[in-house]
Amino acid sequence: MRISRLIGFIIAILLGVAGGLALGWRYLPSQVTTTGLQDLRADYQADYVLMVAEVYAADGNLENALTLLKEINPENPLRVVQEGLLTAQQMGYETWEMRYMADLEIGIRSQVGQGETP
């Protein structure tokens, strides 16, 4: 009987720990977080790409755009734009928004075409 009580006690503790972790991560998420831009959901990433594209459209600073995109994918910023375009298409972005993003993609591609790694 003692053994069964001990096992029950341990199981209760383990369940409590699991519940406590879930509670803590659910309701105290900002205490310690390492969540970065790469962890954003696809629709937020698409909006991020749109913002980068808009800024690029205004200042023409491809280096800055690439730096911002590398926050999501340091290896392949072009892919970030392409995925953003796909998501934007699925979500029915406006034509002018798609064009901003497409222009950014073209800008990055042209840099690749000139032999530079984005």
Added chain:
Amino acid sequence: MSEKRGHLYLLTGLIIGVLVGVLLSMMLPVQYTDTDPSLLQNADKDLYRSLIASAYLVEVDNNRAQARLELLGDVNPQDALVAQAQQLLASGGSEEESRALALLAAAINEGVVQITALPNINDLPVSPPLETNTVNTPVVEPTGNSTKEPTADVTRTPVVTVTPRPTVTPLPTEGSPYELVEQSEVCDAGLSTPLIQVYVFDLEDNPVAGVRIEISITDRGMEVFYTGLYPEISPGYADYQMVEGMIYNLRVGTAGQLVQNLSIPRCETDDGKSFPGSIKLIFKNPD
């Protein structure tokens, strides 16, 4: 005897476990996937906020900028913008970035701020529509390792919002020839530090946010700051802390009138005690 003890030990175990679990959750870093901007680490939140402000200068869509800011989950988005702008200036960061942040803060404060959108260098034959699209603020379930479809519960409904325009905040035109219309000493013993207080207005006496102010000290270089960082005072307000013994020259806008030889005025209390005062400058765009 032991048979009569009941099952309290289970409850005890559960409580101990929950306490340990919560403590562990606070100590162990958590990484969310497929998450929303409110759960980003602070550095990334700053970057995201800055990008929102920069994009705002292109889109000039208040609703969208505000919706995006709400995603960051700041208690007071305006304060967060102002704090970041001030921090940027203090650390010698990008002037453009801090200006964008200040302008967006002013836009939120005013409700509606009209600014001129930055032109597209590619001369796209399209422009953001007047009837704005609003990004829906999704309801987010921050699950640790969510495997749900990224776009499952988010819809991007193009909502036509008729933006009321009761007040028109003037354009922050950097090159406007702002003229000094009033210079006065402020003797307020309640002010802990001597300030140069600058108020910038347009022709119709509307405060103007985002105006560049240059302040120079002989042989000590120049500093730049912008109106709009203290929207609780006025969108057209900015101040600079003076140091005893220094003489300052100040210009509002890039082609504004240079105000020279500004220094801390001496004030007196009712009982004759001397204390450092402040200077109030009011500028206006005559055009």
